[in-house]
Amino acid sequence: MSTPLLLDVRDLHVTYPSGGGVPAVRGVSFQLERGETLGVAGESGCGKSTLAGALLRLLPPGTEVSGEVLLDGENVLTMREDRLRAVRWTELAVVFQGALHTLNPVKRVGWQIEEAITTHERGIPRSELRGRVAELLETVGIPGRRAVDYPHQLSGGQRQRVLIALALACSPHLLIADEPTTALDVMVQAQVLRLLEDLQRDLGLAVVFITHDLSTLAAVCRRLLVMYAGRVVEDGPSDEVFGSPKHPYTAALAAAFPIIGDARFRMAPSGLPGDPPDPRHLPSGCTFHPRCSVARPECASRAVELWPAGEGRRAACVQVLDEVPT
Amino acid sequence: MTDPALLELRDVHVRFRGRRGAVAQAVDGVDLDVRAGEVLALVGESGCGKTTLARTILGLERPVEGEVRFDGSPLEYGNDWLRRYRRKVQMVFQDPTGALNPRQTIYESVAEGLRIQKVPGREEALVAEALSRSGLRPPERFFALFPYEVSGGQRQRVVIAGAMILEPELLVADEPVSSLDASVRGEILQLMLGLVRETGIAILVVTHDLGLAWNIADRVAVMYLGRIVEQGPTEQLLSAPHHPYTKALLSVVPEVERLEQQILEGETPDPTRIPSGCRFHPRCPLVQSGEAARLGIEERCRTEDPAELRSVPGTADGSGHVAACHAVG
Numbered sequence: 001m002s003t004p005l006l007l008d009v010r011d012l013h014v015t016y017p018s019g020g021g022v023p024a025v026r027g028v029s030f031q032l033e034r035g036e037t038l039g040v041a042g043e044s045g046c047g048k049s050t051l052a053g054a055l056l057r058l059l060p061p062g063t064e065v066s067g068e069v070l071l072d073g074e075n076v077l078t079m080r081e082d083r084l085r086a087v088r089w090t091e092l093a094v095v096f097q098g099a100l101h102t103l104n105p106v107k108r109v110g111w112q113i114e115e116a117i118t119t120h121e122r123g124i125p126r127s128e129l130r131g132r133v134a135e136l137l138e139t140v141g142i143p144g145r146r147a148v149d150y151p152h153q154l155s156g157g158q159r160q161r162v163l164i165a166l167a168l169a170c171s172p173h174l175l176i177a178d179e180p181t182t183a184l185d186v187m188v189q190a191q192v193l194r195l196l197e198d199l200q201r202d203l204g205l206a207v208v209f210i211t212h213d214l215s216t217l218a219a220v221c222r223r224l225l226v227m228y229a230g231r232v233v234e235d236g237p238s239d240e241v242f243g244s245p246k247h248p249y250t251a252a253l254a255a256a257f258p259i260i261g262d263a264r265f266r267m268a269p270s271g272l273p274g275d276p277p278d279p280r281h282l283p284s285g286c287t288f289h290p291r292c293s294v295a296r297p298e299c300a301s302r303a304v305e306l307w308p309a310g311e312g313r314r315a316a317c318v319q320v321l322d323e324v325p326t
Numbered sequence: 327m328t329d330p331a332l333l334e335l336r337d338v339h340v341r342f343r344g345r346r347g348a349v350a351q352a353v354d355g356v357d358l359d360v361r362a363g364e365v366l367a368l369v370g371e372s373g374c375g376k377t378t379l380a381r382t383i384l385g386l387e388r389p390v391e392g393e394v395r396f397d398g399s400p401l402e403y404g405n406d407w408l409r410r411y412r413r414k415v416q417m418v419f420q421d422p423t424g425a426l427n428p429r430q431t432i433y434e435s436v437a438e439g440l441r442i443q444k445v446p447g448r449e450e451a452l453v454a455e456a457l458s459r460s461g462l463r464p465p466e467r468f469f470a471l472f473p474y475e476v477s478g479g480q481r482q483r484v485v486i487a488g489a490m491i492l493e494p495e496l497l498v499a500d501e502p503v504s505s506l507d508a509s510v511r512g513e514i515l516q517l518m519l520g521l522v523r524e525t526g527i528a529i530l531v532v533t534h535d536l537g538l539a540w541n542i543a544d545r546v547a548v549m550y551l552g553r554i555v556e557q558g559p560t561e562q563l564l565s566a567p568h569h570p571y572t573k574a575l576l577s578v579v580p581e582v583e584r585l586e587q588q589i590l591e592g593e594t595p596d597p598t599r600i601p602s603g604c605r606f607h608p609r610c611p612l613v614q615s616g617e618a619a620r621l622g623i624e625e626r627c628r629t630e631d632p633a634e635l636r637s638v639p640g641t642a643d644g645s646g647h648v649a650a651c652h653a654v655g
Contacts, residue, residue: 043507044478155593185371186534190578190589212508215580249509256508260540260564260579269519269541271512275477291509 004073006174006206007032007055012067014050014059021064022279024050026230028067032206034173039217039238040210041253042227045276048210051227052178055208056094057084071174090120093167095160097179102163103151109162110147113137116169136165140195157188164195168203175199178210193220214250215257218242226250229277229287232306236313246315248292286317294319330398331359332528333383333415333496337392340378348598352378354552355392355633360496365522365529367539367560369575370549373594376532379549380498383530384417396496413443416489420501422481426473432457433469436488443492456491459524460484461517479510483517490521497521500532515542536579540564545646548572551605552597557635558647568638568649570612603628604652612653623652 007030014025025047032038042048053059055069057076069076071091079087096102104112113133118124124132134144140161142154151159160180167175177196181189197220200207209221217224217238224238226247234247245251252272258265274291277283283290289299299318306314307321340353352375360366370376381387383394385401385408394401396415402408416439419425426435436453439445445452457465460483473481482502489497499518503511519542521527531543539546539560547557548569556569567573577588590609595601607613607627618624626632635648 043509157593185593186575186578187371187590188593190587191591194587194589213580214508219580252509256512257580258537258540260536260576265537265540266561267519267542269512269515271514271516272509273513275479275510276507 005031005070006034006036006072007208008068008070008073009055010068010070012051012054012069013065014047014054015064016050016060017062017064019280023282024230024279025054028227028230028232030225030232030235032174032208035200035204035206036223037200037207037209037221039221039224040208040227041212041214041217041224041250043212043253043276045229045279046227047230047279048227049178052094052176052208052210055176056088056092058094086120089116089167089170089172091172092174092176093170093172094176094178095163095167095180097182103159105151108148108150109154110134110137110149113147113162113166113169116166120170136168137162139168139199140165141191155188156184157191160184160188160192161195164192164199168199171203172205174206174208176208176210179212180209181216182211182213189216196220213257214242214253226253229282230279231287231316233288233317234309234313234315235306236309240310240313246309246313246320247288247317248294248319249288250315288317332362332397333358333360333530334395335359335379335383335392336395338379338382338389338394339391340375340382340387341390344598350597351552351600352597353382353389354597354600356549356552356554357635358547358554358557360528360530362495362528363522363526364544365519365531365542367543367546368530368532368549369534369536369539369546371534371575371594373551373597374549375552375597376549377500380417380500380530380532383498384415385411409442412494413492414494415496415498416492416494418482418485418489418497418499418502421505422478422485423473425485426481428473430472431469432462432471432473432476432484435473435484436491439488439492445492452491453487456487457484459490459521460487461513462487477510478506479513482506482514486514486517486521490525490527493525495527497527497529498532499529501534502531503538504533504535512541518542536564536576548575551594551600553605553650554635555606555651556649558638558641559645562641562645562647566638568647568654569606569651570610570653571606572649574611603630604632604650606651618653621653626652 009030012025012028016022040048110133114129133147137144142161181192221238224241225232226234228249234250242254245254255270272291285301286299286304289295304316306316309315309320335356335358338353338356342350342352344350368376388403433453436456437449454465457468462468462483503514543560546560546563547554550571556572567576574588574590588611601608604627612618613627618627632650632652635650636654638647638649638654641647
């Protein structure tokens with residue numbers, strides 16, 4: 001391999017201990033190069049946030065995790081605690097949704113950013129620290145003088161920007177953004193997305209972007225993974241995955257967000273019957289078959305895997321086998 | 327006016343007194359009609375006053391100026407009057423989990439409206455019909471279940487069943503799908519559209535989601551800082567928006583690729599401090615780019631409130647596509 005991979009996830013399984021074991025992620029593999037953006041799409045319960053938790057090793061005690069999460073060739077899952085602490089923030093950092101709950105309400109935002117820096121770098125002079133905090137805030141579009149504000153003095157969009165500044169505090173190479181814009185207004189959402197795009201480009205950051213909104217991912221990410229019931233059901237270049245999905249689930253997700261101006265969606269909302277499955281009671285065969293409009297009799301029993309589905313694309317649907325010339 | 331509207335809002339103002347005596351103009355002079363059998367999308371960002379406006383329509387807030395009329399008569403605010411009114415106007419909230427009593431069975435939740443309104447007839451048959459019409463079939467299977475035993479999408483169907491059981495004439499739905507999964511969203515919207523077609527109910531859907539409007543609304547009204555700034559038939563308004571705020575909103579929807587993104591700076595101002603002149607001017611791309619100056623209207627944008635919604639040029643007079651912007655007309 002010419003350039004070493006930044007992130008190499010191999011056959012990741014995550015099972016929560018409650019109620020006899022809830023398999024939330026069931027064999028996920030993907031790779032990420034330096035500076036690349038990857039979108040992970042899926043609905044509640046598909047395992048996408050569990051995946052984020054596993055990448056950071058931030059899962060509740062007792063959770064069973066197997067497989068490998070290689071960050072720069074080093075397995076995050078088996079790292080010693082002190083190494084893990086060093087790696088978090090300096091190598092990979094995370095931005096969660098709901099900035100109000102992530103920030104400490106009784107500490108000034110500047111202090112919170114300082115703390116993130118000093119945890120990893122000791123002995124920085126006070127004045128330099130102040131300067132770095134101000135610089136980080138300016139990077140995310142907040143005037144440096146707001147460092148003395150408490151979280152409640154900032155708007156929702158500004159708080160989300162502070163979280164991004166926090167994540168950038170130790171110049172990580174990889175940013176994991178789990179629904180970073182979900183609770184925000186559309187205009188603020190656009191502002192935060194543009195900020196993430198700029199940072200990604202200017203700092204050469206790799207970003208794993210997790211959300212249920214496929215259209216946002218298609219706009220921001222070069223490559224997309226679509227998850228359903230703990231597995232990847234489709235991956236490939238995002239414009240192709242969004243524009244001409246190979247998996248019926250991806251097609252349904254794409255259609256759920258109508259193209260404004262497109263007559264096909266006018267007065268014609270499109271959805272899927274049923275609900276995402278309960279991970280404790282997964283359907284047999286292809287887990288999507290009970291909701292699939294093009295399911296065949298074999299789908300209820302046949303195991304599916306990610307089959308090649310064109311240049312740089314894969315999909316876990318028997319339909320793609322029809323297309324492959326033998 | 328072609329046909330008389332089911333619901334009419336005339337110059338409605340709703341104010342709240344905040345901390346330190348500041349007065350928030352949550353709704354600041356709104357004229358709006360909802361006609362029988364139509365779906366009207368009231369679109370705006372948080373803080374624009376759309377939820378306050380919805381609450382005002384339900385009689386939960388009382389306007390300090392102006393009036394709300396239903397079926398030609400002004401709203402009264404006595405308890406008995408409001409109870410009878412809610413038989414005709416029902417509400418669906420964003421979060422179905424919060425809207426349902428967790429200790430009540432689905433049957434009890436759906437039947438509650440019937441009991442409050444003392445509707446005659448066989449309760450069980452009515453509940454079954456309402457559930458079934460909301461897509462929960464066979465309805466008997468859901469009677470004894472509690473809200474936590476069904477999925478989020480099904481919970482929203484229960485809420486809709488509870489509202490529809492009274493056969494209202496108007497349903498006010500505040501972000502009815504924004505807490506639901508993407509794949510479930512379309513199903514709930516289909517249900518709402520089906521109810522309009524089958525029962526002739528009118529729906530006022532309050533949302534931030536222009537895609538939702540494209541999916542189900544006959545008309546769209548765009549709200550900014552307490553005012554309707556543009557209104558019109560969905561296809562016209564979304565394909566040829568005139569107000570710079572509508573244009574900006576539309577440009578940041580990822581599903582609209584043909585538009586160059588126009589990301590507004592900052593956030594919606596606080597309704598206790600509504601800017602002078604056109605309330606949008608501090609964030610308006612026309613003002614910032616110098617376009618307003620070139621058009622010779624910049625002074626007016628800064629000082630004169632474009633209170634009147636004017637017909638946008640190039641539309642037929644009766645189309646109802648109107649905007650409150652000095653650059654229009």
